[in-house]
Amino acid sequence: MVDWDIRKLQILRTLGERGTVTATAEALRMTPSAVSQQLTNLAKQVGVPLLEAHGRRVRLTDAARLVLRHAEAVFEQLERADAELAAYVHGEVGEVRVAAFSTAVPALVVPAVRALRTAHPGVTLRVREAEAGEAYELLAAGDVDLALSLAAQAPTAADPRFTRVPLLADPLDVALPRDHPLAAAEGLRLADLAGEPWIFGGSGPWSDITRGACEAAGFSPVQGHSAAGWTAILAMVEAGMGVALVPRMAAVARGGVVMRELGAQRPVRHVVAAVRKGGADSPAVGRALDALRSAAAA
Known part of the structure; x- marks a missing residue:
């Protein structure tokens, strides 16, 4: 049986998204040589090639896509484990990091912050203004917990990394x-x-x-x-x-x-929130989503 390494699987997934070793290294704050070494080791562990040359870039082999199809379920379950552990240790307490586009900040995020201060003072939001491309990169990398964007700019509902939550028409x-x-x-x-x-x-x-x-x-x-x-x-x-x-x-x-x-x-334009698969199980993230829904309804 293969001795699976979650970090190497994350590197493989990021390379599939970014397309180059250099971009993957920048996203994961690693050196290109470290990325290459980790992926070479993973290919040896699974016993099949995971990358193939494609012009100046590389792309995933069919075997790599098979590996990632199963790995996505693992990532989701680990996200749920983090959420349940946080609930066990902290209950409805915690900081939720939010990336949101400019008009969503005053219209949705600020009212949510005010509502949480009253109803759930243990839950705080840390806000970062970001357009959709950056917001979803931050979400995928684990640098934020929740992203707000227009639906037209959000990943599709079929994206295995995220759960989309409709907020507002x-x-x-x-x-x-x-x-x-x-x-x-x-x-x-x-x-x-x-x-x-x-x-x-x-x-x-x-x-x-x-x-x-x-x-x-x-x-x-x-x-x-x-x-x-x-x-x-x-x-x-x-x-x-x-x-x-x-x-x-x-x-x-x-x-x-x-x-x-x-x-x-x-x-109309549709506004959505997104979290990593399994992330909505966190009590703090759940309260933040509830507050955003209430702000949208108002």
């Missing part, structure tokens, strides 16, 4: 200058604004969301200006430079901007 409202002819129009539809200059980022998730929502309404938005931050976007709307879709949880009141709902067919 955040409506997208349209921001108009206060003196816009349609600012007070009844039954405003997104299609009514097809001829307007739109303000959104040149690339990235918000660009995709804006374009996707407008195309679903039957038109391709003409980008009048490019900006990524909500302060800049709303300032330009206020100045009459264009219109913009704004998620409700990101909206900030400005005197010269009217926020209009778009009715039953309004677009």
Whole structure:
């Protein structure tokens, strides 16, 4: 029987995700030579090749994928063991490290912190602002316990490393200058604004969301200006430079901007939390998720 080494399996999994020994070493805070040595030893232990050259990178062999398919169940069970042990030793006490995207921090995480202080003072949140790519890297590496992102940027539900928890369907409202002819129009539809200059980022998730929502309404938005931050976007709307879709949880009141709902067919963006498989069994993580759900419901 093979003498399995959890650390070597973690290195193999990380290499499968990162694709190079150098990137794996950086992620695990190891030297490239140490990564190579550990994987060479693992291949000797299991008696089959685990890596094959693929251009300048390496990729997992079928045997390596077989090993990891079984290893994922082991990782999940160890996560559950950590959670149960923490519950045994500390009960509902502990620090939960959270990575969250910028608009989720004031809208969801801060209210959760306040709720936990009142209802479960033994549970504390340590917050790190991070976009989805970084957040899931931190979660996979064990550097955070919980990640918040848009569902479109989250790993799929089939990813064996994580459990996804739906939090919020955040409506997208349209921001108009206060003196816009349609600012007070009844039954405003997104299609009514097809001829307007739109303000959104040149690339990235918000660009995709804006374009996707407008195309679903039957038109391709003409980008009048490019900006990524909500302060800049709303300032330009206020100045009459264009219109913009704004998620409700990101909206900030400005005197010269009217926020209009778009009715039953309004677009939404979905916000999810994710934990490592088995991690939700931790009492502290469970309380943090409960607090985030309550913040989302409010």
